[in-house]
Structure formats: structure tokens, C-alpha cells
Amino acid sequence: MKTLVWVEHDGQAVKDATLSAVTAASQLGEVHLLIAGQGVDGVAAEAAKIAGVGKVHVADDVAFAHALAENVAPLIVELMATHDAFVAPSTTHGKNIAPRVAALLDVMQISDILSVESEDTFTRPIYAGNAIATVQSSDAKKVITVRGTAFAKAATEGGSGEIEAVASTGDKGLSTFAGSEIAKNERPELTSAKIIVSGGRALASSEQFHATIDPLADKLGAGVGASRAAVDAGYAPNDYQVGQTGKIVAPEVYVAIGISGAIQHLAGMKDSKVIVAINKDEDAPIFQVADIGLVGDLFKIVPELTEKL
């Protein structure tokens, strides 16, 4: 089986989510990559080194600069004439583009897979991860999105992919990019951080959230996350949100501070290797999944912990 993997990038570098998608695709067969963007020679050179990749298709055109689904999907559909599966990471780009491709190919997409059981059978979470379904596809071609935390990352060195330019399918004139506000963040990205320190509603204000959570995260070199309650209350920005409707994370260590552990939050972090919970309510559901729990006042505990680590 020949797979075509969507390379997630920011115009400068390959994003980590791509590497998990490559691993998933390699379990199906040959791995080819697609890099769509503007001025992406550097990204292409980097992607060609990913272990195990064959062809690296590069579509360089201003129409692809912001990965608008309306322009990118027809390009992918053309390339799918010679591939058997389209595999994208479950990033916002992947989730935006893949179903449009699937509809154009008349294929029912398999979203957010957790494992590849065989060429046509996969597991995927349903009901916010409260159940895991094993599904078998009868479509000749497959369109798949991959949950990053469920697959190991492919090595970024050792490959020698063959770079091949692809003709642009042009601007379809349906949509234009009008601007973006991407938060500048010096800390590791949530979906690839080894350690995450996350704060909940108990932090009680934006000032206290940052004054309490940030020093501990800095000390640990950790990414910073938040519960939906904290985000909705305005204590932390939207892109911090971990949970069913936010980011799905699985770091080596997840430190939940003042987070009660609503089912929607647990859905986003319960695959973390070690969960540490600090909460003043000893009956908080977070303690049912935590490996190490400490009951008490977070405003006393967290500064003390930051100092002693």
C-alpha cells in the first residue's frame, strides 16, 4: 500500500505531529510525503531526512501558503490517483482538510486512529474516549487522521527521501486568509512536551494562574496547560486547553494543579505516563487517575514545590 502523509509545518520546520502520522502510515505500507506551502525548500529538505520516507512531493505556490482546505484538497485528490491512503495528523489543519479530501474521493474517513490493526482495520476513540471502537473500512482508498499521542514519533534523521516538485492546482477562489493571532510561546508545545503543568479554576485569576503555574513550569522545562473551566473563566488563553474539546496530550509527567478532573478533562490527559495531582478537595475525581496525589492548598504547595525541586 502506498500512503501519502500530510506534512504539518509552519513554513520553517516540520511539526512533531507529522512524525506520529509517519509511524502510523509506515504500518500500512510505503510512506510518501506531501509538503504544500510557499517557500518550503527548507521544510522539504528536513522532511526528506525522516526515517523511512520514500518520495517527498513538494507543491510550492502562494495558493498553499496558509493550507486553505479549498485549495489544498484538490491537490491531494490529484496525488491520490497514485496512492492508496491519505494520512494526516489530527491537527487543526489535518482535521480541516482530510474530510474534504474524503468526500471528493467518495470515501468515509476514519478519524483520529489509535492503532492500525491491519490494512483496513483501525481502532479509534468514540464518546470522548469513553469507548474504543474497532472499525473496518470497505473503501478502496483510505482517508485517515492520526491521534499523535497514540503513535511513537518517527526518527528525524536517517531517511533519504526523493524530493519531487508537484504542479500547483491553483487558487480555487473560494476563500482567502485574512490573518492570524498565533501566541508566541517560549515553552514546549503541549502536544509534544515531556512535562506539562496544568492549572484549573482554583487558580482564581489570570494573575494568580501565571504567578503560580509559570515558575513551576519554568523550573521543570514544562509546557503549560489549563482546564476548560480555567480557560472559560479567562485565566488562561484558549490554546492552553487540555481535554475533549481542546488538546489531547500524553506527556511523561502531567501535573494537574487545582483541577477537579471532569470527565472532559480526563479525556485529554489520561494517557499521560505519570499524573501528579494537587487539589484541596480530597474527593476530587482527579485523584482516581493520579499516580501521586497531594491534598492541600495549592497556593502554599506549588511555591514550596517549585523551590524544593
Next chain:
Amino acid sequence: MKVLVPVKRVLDYNVKPRVKADGTGVDLANVKMSMNPFDEIAVEEAIRLKDKGVTEIVVVSIGEQKSQETLRTALAMGADRAILVVSETKVEPLGVAKILAKIVEEEKPDMVILGKQAIDDDNNQTGQMLAGLLNWGQGTFASKVEIADGSVNVTREVDGGAETDTLKLPAIITTDLRLNEPRYASLPNIMKAKSKPMAQKTPADFGVDVTPRLTTLKVVEPAKRSAGIKVADVDALVGKLKEMGVAK
């Protein structure tokens, strides 16, 4: 300006899903069912756009006969009329998108606003698929929608922040959580909704083959995490973290 809003009847989001003992799915017998929360946000957004040029809101549901309750809820919130496409068997997003494409051909809306995903199957596909089938622009995961002249500006929740795209109308919009807070239907509006028109159709009326492409082989509960230990103080926590190699 006309807006079409598809809605889905799903297990209420406050109910904990239970996997059936025979592994065929999640038990939906005698449990509370409600409108998919993202679809409620879609209905609400369409209603709010009534001050800004929207004149008619048509809601559609594809599913079992009981989905008419979900449509009545949307009518009570403020939608004008409803179309129920009855299918007692499950219709996948691809089939739903194909039926919606046919309804769009008949109804000719200027926008279709959908929830970004249904909280049962978590597919996150229907809106994008419909946009592909219609060759329309798509503004997915919307946190802000502004109608302009012949176009719509959609601010979208993307990894790392927000992105704004301008779409030519007609267009597809899918809603994210922070777009708005849906209203509750008032009692007089619930009463009024009972007399609003609801058409009933079947997938065959649209000539759409909804045979599933995916077969669910089994459904299981995820591996459970067991509770660990509680430590007494920060020193004990630091000690544990060192023991586990997390802290130096």
C-alpha cells in the same frame, strides 16, 4: 438570506456512556438524549444572525423518528421550519453530507452552519465533506462569524491561536465551543414550536445510498487507570518524583 442548520440527536453530554456487555456499542436504551451541544451553538448562531440579514432558518436532522424532538427544540429556540430525514439505521458523515448536499440544491441557503463534531462518534467530518461536495468555502471551528457583502469572515480556533479566513458566499461554517452560549427555549416558544412546519423525508427521496462504508467490529471500554498513592506533604512529593526519575 437563508441559513440551513443540521442537528443531531445524541446521548446527553451529562450522561456517562456505558459500553454494552456484548461489545456492539454504547447502551442508548432508556438514557437521556439531547441535541448535540455543538449543534445547539450552530442553531444559536443562526438565530443571532437574524439581526444581520438572515431571514429564514431551516433545521434538518437525519436519524431515527425520535429526532423530531431534537428538531422541535431547535424550532423552540427560534428556527422557522424543519426537515426530518428518517433513517432507523445509522447514517455515516459521508451519507449525511450527501443528503445535505441534495437539500442544499433544493433549499438554496446562503450558509450552512453545523456543529464541528457530534459528541457520540467524534468524527469531525460532516461540514468539511459537505463543503467538498458543494465546492463551497469552509470556515471550520468558528469562534466568530461576521457577514460582509457577499462574503463571511470566520475566525477559527486553530493550534496555537486563532486564524481568520474570508469565505465567498454561499459557505459552510462549523462551530466551536466559544462561538456563543445557546439560549434556553422559553415555555411560550416551546408551545409555538409545535405548530411550526416539519417536513418528513427518507434518504431514498434524495436518491442517496447511505450504506455504511465502515463496519464496527467491536466497542470496548478503554484501559482503566487505577488510583495511585497520596503523599502527606511537599517533601514526600519531591521524594516520590525523584524516586520516579522525574526530578533530580
